[in-house]
Amino acid sequence: MGKNIEEIKTLKGFMPRAIKYARDMNEDFAEGLAGFYKAIWADREGGLSLKNKHILVFTVACSNNNTESAVKILSRLKKFEATKAEIMDAMMMAAWTGGIQNFTDFSAVVLKEMERLGFE
Incomplete structure (x- = not known):
């Protein structure tokens, strides 16, 4: 390899x-x-942190109504100590860019997984 x-x-x-x-x-x-x-995914000086990169891809996944990917990314966000408020902001940005129907579709699944992962 x-x-x-x-x-x-x-x-x-x-x-x-x-x-x-x-x-x-x-x-x-x-x-x-x-x-x-x-x-x-390189950690560059002056660049986005890995947490922020994962928040961005989470937002894009939600915006594209890709709930399977969004749910997987939540585990990474937990690992990088993202806050519930950061995730909620990302979800609201996804609603802004992807539309309310996408928000309606992904939010129930994402919120349930956030609860399971213990985001407070």
């Missing part, structure tokens, strides 16, 4: 499906995709 792939497994804590599928196709393609992940 290539260097980028190993680093992504360490950084993310799991092997992203996209990299696994890419590796099934071609090792070089998987390495390139892993390098893309590395660039996005």
Whole structure:
């Protein structure tokens, strides 16, 4: 397994499906995709924190009505000590950008998972 792939497994804590599928196709393609992940999730001085990056992707997932992804990201937000208020702000921004119907669709599932994860 290539260097980028190993680093992504360490950084993310799991092997992203996209990299696994890419590796099934071609090792070089998987390495390139892993390098893309590395660039996005790198902790750069003066850049967004990993918590803020996860808040952003959570907001986008909610905005796109991708509740499965939003629920998975909540676990990461818990790990990075995001507050309930930060998550609620992100959900409101998702309602602003994705529309009230998307908000109605994702909010029940997300709020239930937040309760399960112990966000207070």
